[in-house]
Amino acid sequence: MTELLKQNINKHIALSQKEIEEFCNLFQQKVIKKKSFLLREGDVCKFEGFVTKGTFRVYHIDKNGAEQILYFAIENWWITDIDSFTNEKPSQLFIEALEDSEVLLISKKDKEFAYANLSKIEKLFRVMTQKTHVALQRRMIDNLSKTADQRYLDFIEKYPELQQRLSNLQIAAYLGISHEFLSKIRNKITNKR
Amino acid sequence: MTELLKQNINKHIALSQKEIEEFCNLFQQKVIKKKSFLLREGDVCKFEGFVTKGTFRVYHIDKNGAEQILYFAIENWWITDIDSFTNEKPSQLFIEALEDSEVLLISKKDKEFAYANLSKIEKLFRVMTQKTHVALQRRMIDNLSKTADQRYLDFIEKYPELQQRLSNLQIAAYLGISHEFLSKIRNKITNKR
DNA sequence: TTCATTTATTGAACTTGTTCAATGTTTTTA
């Protein structure tokens, strides 16, 4: 059940068989139905999660009611509201399953236990946070410099498996454009070929 | 000389007097003139820096020659290209002093030494990276949802000390708009009051 | 299978932001 998780951790740092076993035992599986929420705005995020099946989106709703998608997560991706989780404060985000999904969750207490007792875990999360941060910096620069057309092309090239599984409504909310405009972009691209 | 650095570290985590002393001794001061570069695109970033005087900008130049500013750093801020530094690969960023400035630099070797020998340092950087990441997530959401007017107002409210020290050209590159348009926004705001 | 709901497409009018060029203002430097 935690096979995928173990592989994922191994990609980031080297752990002994024993350490990885002990760490993975701290996770609990949760099955979650399409359109239900792992986290809602106002809740304190009590978990850090690793997706083993399905698709999630992590998003914000602004004061005009528009949704901005911070990121998607499918198998092999981690999900949490890092701000709410680490500082134990109410979240500004929603985490919703877009299909019937499964996640492995670790609680704050168990994660702290791991930081305190498993020597490499601090490093694991430092490394993972750094990688996530680098990816977000890249996305920030792209959003500042590229047109919506180019961002869409980049998206489908970078995440072909996501494009398959997501509606254009979701992709538009990630790119920061209206779904009507995305539709026009798609039309333009198709006719160009 | 490392007084400000010590205070800064103390804000993130608790260290013993001895640990903080030993860690801070790994830094070397560098004086850097206005308009000179701490890092250029193509270089491997060999340092992580803490600003003790002056102003820096960390930016990218896209293929059309336009500059996107990832962030500014004044006294008490950290600067590096985290991707280039950790993975020892050529940077895509420039780090430039906008005034005569001073930084404390730690090399990769010394930072690894600290990770290996000073027990809390791994945690320090995990915590700092998390905080930086949360701030960038916030900025990402704002860029996806807010108009340039609102982003400018947010910027001067959030960073009044930066607004004082930066030209509008720099602020526009940070907001992701042309400086002409920023000028029009400023005009509109002034006339509204 | 059918009906309801959600998603996608298209067009027209509109808003936001860009580009270019001209002009004025401030800051630097010799």
Next chain:
DNA sequence: TAAAAACATTGAACAAGTTCAATAAATGAA
């Protein structure tokens, strides 16, 4: 301190993206 360079403002024409409304297509639930 004068000249050069960098920065800021403004207007006009344009491009990118939004909004609203209508319609079509796909999906899901009974």
